[in-house]
Amino acid sequence: MSTLSANAIGVTLAGRRVLEGVDVRVCAGELLGLLGPNGAGKSTLLRVMASVLAPTSGALELDGRPLGAIAPNERARRIAYLPQSAVCHWPMAVEEVVALGRLPHRRAWAPMSRHDRECVARAMRATDVEPFRGRSVGALSAGERARVLLARALAGEPRILLADEPVAGLDPAHQLEVMAMLSRMAARGAAVIVVLHDLTLAARHCSRLTLLRAGRVVASGDADAVLCTEHLRDTFGIRALSGESPEGRYVIPVGRATP
């Protein structure tokens, strides 16, 4: 059972205050959706929680222990981070890219164990990239490449997953599939934070939502509380068609909000 908490996080980048007094906590079994307009600080917060970026102020804790006191390799085994940009600089085979997720679990010089290979195969099945496991990532579409990199993050079997826009660039079927897969992961005891722009996907799949605006948390709670008319207007500047359907909640932006 894992809990990752960010307490009173402040970040200043190039003289600009990007985050200010942000408290976020994700527990085992939760799928937390991180929402907010461009520039709200979602990605910065995720980078801080992944220990990729040091916060200017505030503290991070993993199961009550300061995250900085945990060795990088141990941290990497427990927390997986999927950055927003789906890059792979060399045209490696899909399977080799996914196998990078096993690096923190492997001893120096040791080859992949059977367990490592099973984890890689599972991650490829979960993201539906197995059909092109032998192909070069350079020959894939952007959406396919995004799924390969998600598989890489899953291959480490992390207890905490921080995914920055994992469905960006994916076709609708794969968007639904990835969200369902993240829900299943949380249901099996992982703690997942996912940055999303699709409000309907967020409302339907996330167990809790946190809304950021200009570097501060403006709302946190269930979809009803976070995606209310006021927040959509004040934070996103939009009007939206929102309601319940037999399939769940939907939020469809229809126009700019008139102030």
Next chain:
Amino acid sequence: MLASLAALTAALFVVALFSGRSPAPLLALFIGTGVDDAETLWLIFNEIRLPRALLALLVGATLGLAGAALQGYLRNPLAEPGLVGVSSTAALGAVLMLYSGASAWFPMALPLGGITGAVVGLALVTVLAGSTGSPLTLILAGVAVNALAAALTSLVLNLAPSPFAALEIVFWLLGSLADRSFDHVRLALPFMLVGWLLLLRLGRALDALSIGEEAASSLGYRPGPLRLLLLLGVGLSVGAAVAVSGAIGFIGLVVPHLLRPLVGHRPGALLPASLLGGAALTLAADIAVRLAPTGTELKLGVLTALIGSPFFLYLLVSLRRSVQ
């Protein structure tokens, strides 16, 4: 793949031992017939051929490995070992020994000056690049140190007491493995081995870097220590290589590029392959300069540049094509 590269390197090493202006008598030494002066021949074999072949092996392996490591680290197929600036400072150190005349009364002053230059250059680049762990500041520090060392080398040439002294410096700068002894091997080997070990250990970090610095950092590879280890590994091994051989270009650029598709483009897998491939190519080139029917023996660095620069052009054209 590694086994066949190792076999190729071993075969070329043996061929290098028997390659020279007079190959037949040495071969006869082993067959045991028709040898008039076995002692002289053994002397040639032990004191000239063996150290030369060993140095070709070591220098080539260093350049191949360092090139592969830098290309992997910078995620750029055009990176090469000279980029970090240590080669130029090593060359400057050696040139100063030639200029001051120190190498005339103590031959090992030349490589010792090279090693000193490499260490000074390494320290300079490390300080200039800072501790941020960013590849960009490393490149900029390398450019600055390269420019400074090149300017000082030009100054030394300018101030050379006689045209002959200047010519000696220029000839050394061309890069060669001729007339080296076991003292050169002994001097360079420890630096190279430490450098190789540092670089070979970076394989997994370089693999992780292929999906970006942030993903690599989240996989547990911190950018600061990673860059420092890379710099030390490249600086020590390449500095030692330049100190004993002068500037031998293009091996570090061409070898990783040729081998990359054969290892599935994975930067970590490319490291040992480029180590062997660099050794093989340098041995082959050094055999070629000895067997080529040129009046004066070609300098090894001249031959690698002659082969390497058209290859570099080809690389640029094919890169441009893949971008379009």
